[in-house]
Amino acid sequence: MSDYNRIEKALTYMSEHASRQPALEEVAAHVHLSPFHFQRMFCQWAGTTPKRFLQALTLERGKRMLEDEHSLMDISHSIGLSGSSRLYDHFVQLEAVTPGEYRNHGSGVAIQYGFHDTPLGEMFVAVTRRGVCRVEFSDDRGADEVVSCLRSDWPRGNLARSEEATGYVIDALFSKPADWKRGPLSLHVEGTNFQIAVWRALLRIPPGKLASYSQIARALGYPKASRAVGNAVGANPVAMLIPCHRVIQQSGALGGYRWGASRKQAVQFWELLHQEPAEL
Known part of the structure; x- marks a missing residue:
């Protein structure tokens, strides 16, 4: 699985479960990474943390x-x-x-x-x-x-x-x-x-x-x-x-x-x- 494929899978998971704000450990496990490696990969891709991404991921924004x-x-x-x-x-x-x-x-x-x-x-x-x-x-x-x-x-x-x-x-x-x-x-x-x-x-x-x-x-x-x-x-x-x-x-x-x-x-x-x- 490429880095982008992992990020795409994580984005989909966070979007589908945004209402309950899944923890970093949960999302990392979903893409088969440790929390440390997932956080680092996500920050490299997005320039922000998964937590901030979740905060932005709301219907109200749209x-x-x-x-x-x-x-x-x-x-x-x-x-x-x-x-x-x-x-x-x-x-x-x-x-x-x-x-x-x-x-x-x-x-x-x-x-x-x-x-x-x-x-x-x-x-x-x-x-x-x-x-x-x-x-x-x-x-x-x-x-x-x-x-x-x-x-x-x-x-x-x-x-x-x-x-x-x-x-x-x-x-x-x-x-x-x-x-x-x-x-x-x-x-x-x-x-x-x-x-x-x-x-x-x-x-x-x-x-x-x-x-x-x-x-x-x-x-x-x-x-x-x-x-x-x-x-x-x-x-x-x-x-x-x-x-x-x-x-x-x-x-x-x-x-x-x-x-x-x-x-x-x-x-x-x-x-x-x-x-x-x-x-x-």
Whole structure:
């Protein structure tokens, strides 16, 4: 069992039993570690203790974030106007595949891809000359299957493996803002006009905040389109860069996630626990 798999299992256990605040020894035993080793591993992963995590793991947190209507869709993307700790949220430029590229199935497009270990598990990244076209969690599938899915989306593209060419995306996701030296990240993704509109709306949800499917539908001017919004959220091709993990059900329940509910919860809390104070 990898370190992330142990953490994921622990997160799920703590979430399911949060109402009774399980002791450190109990959670450690659940993932077959001593309390000392589990505490150390958890702190390395989350930057905080299991006890603090449990204190944050409440339905009230989700409810408070859902009530914060004003900041969900109005906040600026500009890094000069925000004190967000995650630089990539404000330096992501979304560019859709052109009709010609869609018809040509990526003919002549050079695509470099790579597999990278991260605190949230193995991630697969693919980039073109115009930007990032795929980011997903890949540790629950074989490499051949993941690459095959990429090839099915770009059947005439020229694929080549290069972790060196894709590593900058992982740096953007997990490095400190002060350490990020590149300019804005560009996304090169394929989607319908409605999907693109939903993905742009997701980019306006601040790190550490959550929105419901119905809130996004209302913000887009389609108050009865919650189901369609959910489908668009689920079709997001670039995990974390377009933050579909910040969308939950109106009740406060997690809702769906392509890579599983446990992973969604892990991403949410990783993001929450790694926020830095806003700039004054």
